Amino acid sequence: MTLPTSDISMSAIWSEANTPYSTGQLSLLTMSFFSYFAGPNGSSSQTDNNWGVNEGSGANRIYGLSAKTSDYEIGDYSGLTYYYDNSTYQVTLAVTNNLTNPPPAPPAPPVFNDVNVNIELWDSSFSYQYLGGGGMAAAPGTYGPSAVSQTNDPIIFRGYWKVTVAGANPSFAGGTANLSINGIVFFTGQGVAAGSGGTTFTSTTFGTANVAAFGGFTGLYFDVTVN
Numbered sequence: 001m002t003l004p005t006s007d008i009s010m011s012a013i014w015s016e017a018n019t020p021y022s023t024g025q026l027s028l029l030t031m032s033f034f035s036y037f038a039g040p041n042g043s044s045s046q047t048d049n050n051w052g053v054n055e056g057s058g059a060n061r062i063y064g065l066s067a068k069t070s071d072y073e074i075g076d077y078s079g080l081t082y083y084y085d086n087s088t089y090q091v092t093l094a095v096t097n098n099l100t101n102p103p104p105a106p107p108a109p110p111v112f113n114d115v116n117v118n119i120e121l122w123d124s125s126f127s128y129q130y131l132g133g134g135g136m137a138a139a140p141g142t143y144g145p146s147a148v149s150q151t152n153d154p155i156i157f158r159g160y161w162k163v164t165v166a167g168a169n170p171s172f173a174g175g176t177a178n179l180s181i182n183g184i185v186f187f188t189g190q191g192v193a194a195g196s197g198g199t200t201f202t203s204t205t206f207g208t209a210n211v212a213a214f215g216g217f218t219g220l221y222f223d224v225t226v227n
Contacts, residue, residue: 001016002016003078003080005079008078009074010026010028013031014026016077016082017049017050017154018048031050032053032054032068033053033055034052035051035060035061036050036051038052041128042127043127049154053065053072056124060158061156061157062082062155063155063218065157081155083155084150084151090149091219092145092215092219093143093145093146093224094144094222094223094224095137095142095143095224096142096223096225096226098227099175099226100113100140101139102173109171110171111173112168112169112171112172113175114136114172115136115139115165115172115175115192116166116167116168116198117143117166118132118163118164119131119133119134119161120132121156121160121220123156131148133149145215145223148222156211157211158209159210159220160208161203161220163201163222164198164199165198165224167195167196168196170195173194174194176190176192176227177192177226178190178227179206179224180222181222182214182215
């Protein structure tokens with residue numbers, strides 16, 4: 001659901017992030033100030049999901065809002081959407097695996113270079129994961145582009161991410177990985193460990209990515225190439 005662009009009520013702002021509102025006292029300050037991660041899917045210091053424009057300097061605010069310390073206005077919420085719908089808003093994964101499976105060389109066991117790639121999104125402190133998913137790309141082969149978001153995942157304006165690339169089989173020989181998000185290159189030629197344990201890359205090392213329009217959706221489009 002998306003909030004209207006006019007005649008926005010406080011109960012509608014609350015209901016966009018929670019179940020439909022019925023009774024009780026609403027506070028625009030509370031709804032604006034606290035983030036999703038202060039609610040039941042985070043620290044539980046709040047009983048509901050909120051929009052995060054002030055807490056932590058707005059580091060975990062919902063997409064479309066600006067960080068604020070005062071002057072909260074109902075009009076700030078005009079036309080905003082709280083959760084990925086996989087229609088207009090989506091987190092997407094595309095994987096290209098350029099590795100091949102070498103011919104068997106007995107008595108050595110065969111090598112299978114299929115890869116699993118998994119995406120995780122977290123709050124800014126990496127305390128609470130709110131989104132995760134992935135897929136397998138054969139050697140050689142592709143996966144996606146496919147949605148990894150669910151319709152109960154909030155649209156946090158900035159992606160604090162983890163990407164794990166792993167062999168789908170213990171015989172995986174290892175390789176290198178490239179990553180772009182929303183068309184921006186974040187790394188190239190990073191080593192991926194042999195075996196099925198995998199290697200995890202994070203935004204702590206390579207930088208965060210902001211939600212943006214790309215690939216037909218507004219969100220985060222992860223494009224991983226394995227060589």
